[in-house]
Structures are given as C-alpha cells and as structure tokens.
Amino acid sequence: MAITVNQIAQKCGVSRTTVLRALNGGGSVKKETKEKILQVAEENNYRPNLLARSLNHGRTMSLGVVTINIENMYFVQSLNTINKEADKRGYFTNIVVCDESLEWERKLIRGLAERQMEGIMINPLNQGSEFEEFLLSLHIPIVCIGNQVSEKITTVQVNEMAAAMDAVELIASKRYEQIVFVCPPLEVQGQQNIYVHEQRLKGFKAAMGIHCGLHSEVVGKKEFLPDIERILSGNPERRTAFLCSGDSYALTIKQWGEKKNMKIPEDFGLMGFDDISVLQYISPKLTTVSTNLEGVAAAAVVELIQQIDSEEYSPKSIILNYKILDRDTL
Amino acid sequence: MAITVNQIAQKCGVSRTTVLRALNGGGSVKKETKEKILQVAEENNYRPNLLARSLNHGRTMSLGVVTINIENMYFVQSLNTINKEADKRGYFTNIVVCDESLEWERKLIRGLAERQMEGIMINPLNQGSEFEEFLLSLHIPIVCIGNQVSEKITTVQVNEMAAAMDAVELIASKRYEQIVFVCPPLEVQGQQNIYVHEQRLKGFKAAMGIHCGLHSEVVGKKEFLPDIERILSGNPERRTAFLCSGDSYALTIKQWGEKKNMKIPEDFGLMGFDDISVLQYISPKLTTVSTNLEGVAAAAVVELIQQIDSEEYSPKSIILNYKILDRDTL
DNA sequence: TTGTAGGCGTTATCAG
DNA sequence: CTGATAACGCCTACAA
Numbered sequence: 001m002a003i004t005v006n007q008i009a010q011k012c013g014v015s016r017t018t019v020l021r022a023l024n025g026g027g028s029v030k031k032e033t034k035e036k037i038l039q040v041a042e043e044n045n046y047r048p049n050l051l052a053r054s055l056n057h058g059r060t061m062s063l064g065v066v067t068i069n070i071e072n073m074y075f076v077q078s079l080n081t082i083n084k085e086a087d088k089r090g091y092f093t094n095i096v097v098c099d100e101s102l103e104w105e106r107k108l109i110r111g112l113a114e115r116q117m118e119g120i121m122i123n124p125l126n127q128g129s130e131f132e133e134f135l136l137s138l139h140i141p142i143v144c145i146g147n148q149v150s151e152k153i154t155t156v157q158v159n160e161m162a163a164a165m166d167a168v169e170l171i172a173s174k175r176y177e178q179i180v181f182v183c184p185p186l187e188v189q190g191q192q193n194i195y196v197h198e199q200r201l202k203g204f205k206a207a208m209g210i211h212c213g214l215h216s217e218v219v220g221k222k223e224f225l226p227d228i229e230r231i232l233s234g235n236p237e238r239r240t241a242f243l244c245s246g247d248s249y250a251l252t253i254k255q256w257g258e259k260k261n262m263k264i265p266e267d268f269g270l271m272g273f274d275d276i277s278v279l280q281y282i283s284p285k286l287t288t289v290s291t292n293l294e295g296v297a298a299a300a301v302v303e304l305i306q307q308i309d310s311e312e313y314s315p316k317s318i319i320l321n322y323k324i325l326d327r328d329t330l
Numbered sequence: 331m332a333i334t335v336n337q338i339a340q341k342c343g344v345s346r347t348t349v350l351r352a353l354n355g356g357g358s359v360k361k362e363t364k365e366k367i368l369q370v371a372e373e374n375n376y377r378p379n380l381l382a383r384s385l386n387h388g389r390t391m392s393l394g395v396v397t398i399n400i401e402n403m404y405f406v407q408s409l410n411t412i413n414k415e416a417d418k419r420g421y422f423t424n425i426v427v428c429d430e431s432l433e434w435e436r437k438l439i440r441g442l443a444e445r446q447m448e449g450i451m452i453n454p455l456n457q458g459s460e461f462e463e464f465l466l467s468l469h470i471p472i473v474c475i476g477n478q479v480s481e482k483i484t485t486v487q488v489n490e491m492a493a494a495m496d497a498v499e500l501i502a503s504k505r506y507e508q509i510v511f512v513c514p515p516l517e518v519q520g521q522q523n524i525y526v527h528e529q530r531l532k533g534f535k536a537a538m539g540i541h542c543g544l545h546s547e548v549v550g551k552k553e554f555l556p557d558i559e560r561i562l563s564g565n566p567e568r569r570t571a572f573l574c575s576g577d578s579y580a581l582t583i584k585q586w587g588e589k590k591n592m593k594i595p596e597d598f599g600l601m602g603f604d605d606i607s608v609l610q611y612i613s614p615k616l617t618t619v620s621t622n623l624e625g626v627a628a629a630a631v632v633e634l635i636q637q638i639d640s641e642e643y644s645p646k647s648i649i650l651n652y653k654i655l656d657r658d659t660l
Numbered sequence: 661t662t663g664t665a666g667g668c669g670t671t672a673t674c675a676g
Numbered sequence: 677c678t679g680a681t682a683a684c685g686c687c688t689a690c691a692a
Contacts, residue, residue: 016685110377139332
C-alpha cells in the first residue's frame with residue numbers, strides 16, 4: 001500500500017542507499033538528487049515501516065501496558081501519566097485492556113511480548129509462582145503496579161498497610177466505636193491477585209489490635225450490602241464507620257445509605273481508598289486515601305526504562321508516599 | 331534475547347524450514363526430529379517475532395485506537411467492547427491515549443500507521459479539510475466514532491440531533507418554562523472537533539423553534555457556573571431545566587446546586603448526554619440520553635474490519651439508535 | 661557523491 | 677521427509 005524506499009529508488013533511478021541518505025540524512029547526496037527524492041517521498045506520502053526498522057536494529061521503542069477493567073477506573077487514571085512519561089523518553093505506549101479474565105491477561109502479555117515491546121507494565125490480576133515463571137520466561141523487562149507478583153519482579157506501590165493503619169487512626173480519632181473493613185471477596189485469595197487489598201487488610205487488623213476497645217468486622221463478599229444493613233441495624237446506637245478497600249465500594253454503600261435516607265457522616269462514617277477521579281462529582285466529599293496513582297505510574301515508567309537500559313538489573317520494590325485525605329464523610 | 335527459528339535449527343542440526351514445519355505444522359516431519367525441535371523450542375521459550383512475521387506477509391492483524399482524555403470517561407467505556415469485538419475476529423487492539431492536544435493526536439495516528447496497524451479508530455479531536463487530507467493520505471482504513479471529520483471517512487454515531495430534539499420534548503412535557511443548553515466552549519469551533527455538540531445544539535435549536543413559547547438560552551463556555559447562577563437567580567420562579575451536552579457538565583451543575591442547598595428536580599431540572607458509567611454512583615439518578623457507546627464501538631470494529639477486507643470500499647455514515655433515559659432529575 | 665552486499669526473523673516456493 | 681533460496685522494508689558497513 002504505502003510506498004517503500006525501494007520504490008522511491010526505482011522512481012528516481014538511484015539506489016536505496018541514496019534514498020535513505022536523502023531521507024534520514026546520513027552522508028552527502030547531490031542537491032538535485034536529494035530534492036527529487038524528497039519530492040517523490042512527499043508526493044507519495046512516504047512513511048517508514050517501523051516494523052522493518054525495528055526488526056533491523058532490534059529496538060521498537062515501545063512499551064506495553066495491560067490495564068484491567070476500565071470501568072473500575074482504578075489504574076485508568078495512570079494511563080495519561082504513563083503515556084506522557086514514556087513519550088518524554090522517546091517511547092511509544094501501547095495499551096491493551098484486560099476484562100477481568102486471568103487467561104486474557106496472559107494472552108495479552110504474550111501478545112505484547114511477541115510484538116516486541118521493550119518493556120511491559122501490569123497491574124496484575126494473576127498471581128502465584130506459575131504466573132511468576134511465565135513472566136520471567138518472557139525475558140522482558142516488566143514492572144508491576146500495585147499488585148505484587150513476586151520479589152523477582154519490580155513492583156511500584158504505596159505502603160498500603162501503613163495507609164490502612166493511618167486510616168484506622170483517623171477513624172478512631174473521630175470517636176467511632178466500630179470499624180468495618182469492606183473489601184473484595186476473600187475467597188479468591190490464591191487464585192486472583194488481590195495483593196493490595198490483603199495489605200490493607202493486614203494494616204486494618206494490626207491497627208485494630210492497637211485499638212482493642214473498638215469493635216471490628218471484616219466484610220469480604222461480592223454482595224456486601226446485606227452485611228452492611230445487618231451491621232447497622234444490629235446495633236443502631238453504636239457509632240460505626242466503614243473503611244472500604246476501594247472507593248467504588250464506598251460509593252456503593254453511600255448510594256445505598258442515601259436510599260435509606262441515612263445521613264453521612266451522621267448515621268455512619270465512610271472512608272475509601274484510591275481517590276479515584278469520579279469523586280470530584282460526589283458530595284459530600286468522600287474521605288479517602290490517595291494512593292498516588294500518578295506518582296506510581298510515573299515511577300513505573302522510569303523504572304521500566306531503566307530496566308531496559310541496564311545490562312545488570314536487579315528487581316526492586318519501590319514504595320511511594322500515600323496521603324490521607326480527611327474530607328467530609330467521617 | 332529470545333531464541334529464533336534459526337537458532338533452533340542450528341541446535342537441532344536441521345534447516346529452519348524443518349523447524350517451521352514442526353512448529354507451525356505445514357508439511358510432514360520425522361517424528362523424532364519434530365519432538366526434538368518442539369522440546370528445544372519449549373525449553374528456550376520460543377515465541378515468534380510478530381514483527382518479522384508481519385513484515386513478511388504484510389499483515390499485522392492489529393487495530394489501533396486513539397482515545398481522548400481518559401478522565402472524561404466518554405469513549406473509555408467503549409474500549410472494552412472494541413477490544414472484545416476485535417479479538418473475536420482475530421485482531422489485536424492497541425490503544426493510545428491522547429491528552430487533548432491536536433498535535434498529539436496526529437502524532438499518535440501517524441505512530442499507529444507507521445507501526446502498520448491495519449485500521450484505526452478515532453474519536454477525533456482534530457477537524458477540517460487539512461486533517462481530512464492527513465487521514466486520507468495515510469491510505470489506511472479509518473473509522474471515526476462520534477465526531478465526524480468528513481464524508482470521505484466512515485463515521486459511526488447516533489443521531490445526535492434527533493436525540494437532542496427528543497430530549498427537549500421530554501423536558502417540555504414536564505412543564506418547564508425555560509430550557510438552557512449547556513455545552514463546551516463554542517469559540518473552539520473551527521479549530522477543535524466538537525461535531526457531536528454542534529449536532530446536539532442544532533437539535534436543541536430546532537426543537538426550541540417548535541416550542542416557541544418556552545424561554546431558551548445556550549451556555550457554551552469553560553466557566554459556565556456563573557451563568558447558571560445568573561439564570562437561576564434572575565428569574566427564580568421560572569421553572570428551568572438544563573440540558574447538558576455531556577453528563578459531566580450535568581454532574582458539575584448538580585454538585586454546584588447541592589452546595590447551594592438546592593433540590594433537583596424541585597429547584598431546577600437537569601438532563602445529561604451519554605450515560606457515562608459513573609452515573610451508577612450518583613443519586614438522584616440523572617436523566618440522560620444513552621448514546622449507545624457499546625453499540626457504536628462494536629459497529630465501528632465491524633465496519634473497520636470490513637473496510638480492511640474489501641477491495642472496493644466506499645465510506646459510510648452509520649447511525650445507531652440512542653435512547654432517552656427518563657430518570658429522576660426532571 | 662553513489663552503489664553493492666548482507667542481515668534482522670519469518671514465511672512461501674520450489675526442488676531434491 | 678528435508679533443504680535451498682528469495683522475499684518483506686529497512687539499515688549499516690564497505691567499496692567504488
């Protein structure tokens with residue numbers, strides 16, 4: 001379809017080498033020849049075939065990103081940042097979306113590898129040693145964002161455990177008598193990567209150990225609203241706050257509470273995690289934890305490229321700062 | 331880094347042809363040879379270099395998608411659908427994000443073309459004949475989603491004008507006395523592609539021509555809240571509804587109204603456009619128009635692939651159904 | 661200033 | 677059953 005260097009050479013009656021020199025400016029070319037070549041290239045919309053070029057010198061200058069479930073919005077916010085940071089360093093970013101299926105994720109990662117991405121960023125859904133081996137067998141620089149897979153693979157994250165502990169501190173300081181931790185189904189542990197939630201849960205439990213005077217409960221199910229209802233109606237006068245491992249859980253509870261004509265924070269306290277961008281449209285402002293999505297994304301790119309560039313690279317665990325956002329729902 | 335067919339051939343003491351036959355299963359290979367080859371390939375994690383393969387037979391089986399401003403969420407919802415539909419037909423989907431810059435968009439499109447995407451989907455930010463020429467000069471199948479660029483390039487959309495008219499009908503039927511149309515800054519017309527908003531505005535004006543007893547106004551500025559305030563306070567007893575060309579405008583107004591302790595729909599009516607996924611977290615439920623993001627996305631993929639497959643293709647304009655969602659803010 | 665030759669990794673064709 | 681050979685489009689020596 002598109003014109004090639006060879007064809008230009010033919011049209012101009014010169015060799016490809018000359019055409020390339022005129023186009024990419026290596027050596028010297030006679031003025032007239034050069035002009036003619038450039039003109040022909042222009043007229044025919046010449047545009048280099050990057051596949052061929054990459055094949056040749058073994059570099060694609062492209063990074064791959066595997067995104068989960070766009071609807072959840074977690075991670076999506078990072079995409080812009082990743083894109084810009086990569087571009088600054090001369091890399092093109094290819095994003096693929098993975099709709100919550102473990103197989104798809106593997107398939108996509110392999111697809112990116114086969115397309116010779118020089119490095120891949122994932123917020124992995126898979127986990128375990130088999131997946132670890134799979135990733136390692138690719139022999140491609142990889143950076144995990146958020147969820148950790150193994151110590152052999154660089155992960156960029158915030159200290160989720162400490163964040164959860166701080167969150168509990170904040171809630172406790174507001175004189176709640178009961179704190180309920182809401183997170184995704186815990187049954188999937190061992191199958192699906194819920195590392196960040198596990199870390200937060202650990203932090204929650206540790207903090208509750210300190211505040212042993214407080215009641216606590218963990219709700220980790222798909223259908224969690226019945227539990228919320230049970231908890232609130234079981235002991236209506238007890239001041240209860242929900243700490244949700246993910247803003248979307250908090251928003252769901254908020255929605256439910258409002259339908260029941262309950263006021264937040266008067267009737268119950270609510271706190272989320274991640275500070276997803278939708279929150280700007282929600283009032284009262286949700287108290288939450290900023291897990292520094294942009295910062296994490298930027299760091300991931302930097303680290304990935306460093307990994308690409310270095311001969312000897314040893315995997316790291318990069319921990320960034322989180323921030324407690326004390327807003328209006330506690 | 332990764333092992334190649336040639337290397338496998340060497341290791342096994344056969345020719346590449348034989349290796350390929352064993353791997354891809356063309357002709358027949360002696361059992362032992364085949365086993366050995368497969369074993370070596372397995373051990374060394376052989377994985378075909380798709381760049382080379384593509385270079386060879388001129389097909390990449392990849393589609394490119396250019397997404398705008400992820401934060402806005404419009405279009406983002408389509409990504410999953412695009413991905414799945416493309417996969418069904420054997421195509422890999424590469425997404426790139428464009429952060430609201432006209433130059434970036436061009437750069438990304440060119441990048442996708444140079445990487446030999448077989449087709450590209452865009453919700454274009456650019457517009458005008460120069461951009462049209464740019465796209466055509468690529469000589470690559472292209473489908474525009476939502477915003478139209480020109481009749482020479484296939485566009486998939488809903489009938490925005492009719493949708494806006496229906497929206498006005500709905501509002502009028504609820505006995506509002508004034509309808510205000512809120513849309514992005516109109517100054518950018520001619521520079522930036524706001525085709526869908528223009529269509530909706532046309533529909534709005536046409537419908538208001540029919541309902542000439544009603545007051546109407548158009549607000550198209552970046553900072554529109556002052557106008558909202560002016561309109562509402564200027565004539566407080568006049569029943570006013572805002573028809574927003576985009577749910578995010580509606581959410582912003584809703585947010586503002588609630589801060590002022592106004593009730594919706596008691597104090598003013600509110601209607602959006604697009605039915606973005608965030609709405610699930612918002613109450614009262616926003617009345618809006620479903621612009622059938624998933625349907626549009628699916629149709630775009632089908633059309634793009636058809637364009638790729640056919641020798642003779644003439645650009646079309648594909649119009650899908652929209653749906654008025656009469657919910658709780660009118 | 662210009663051209664020739666070889667290679668990147670894969671595939672297709674044709675000949676043994 | 678197996679193996680040369682050429683080709684995809686680009687790039688880099690090396691030679692003229």
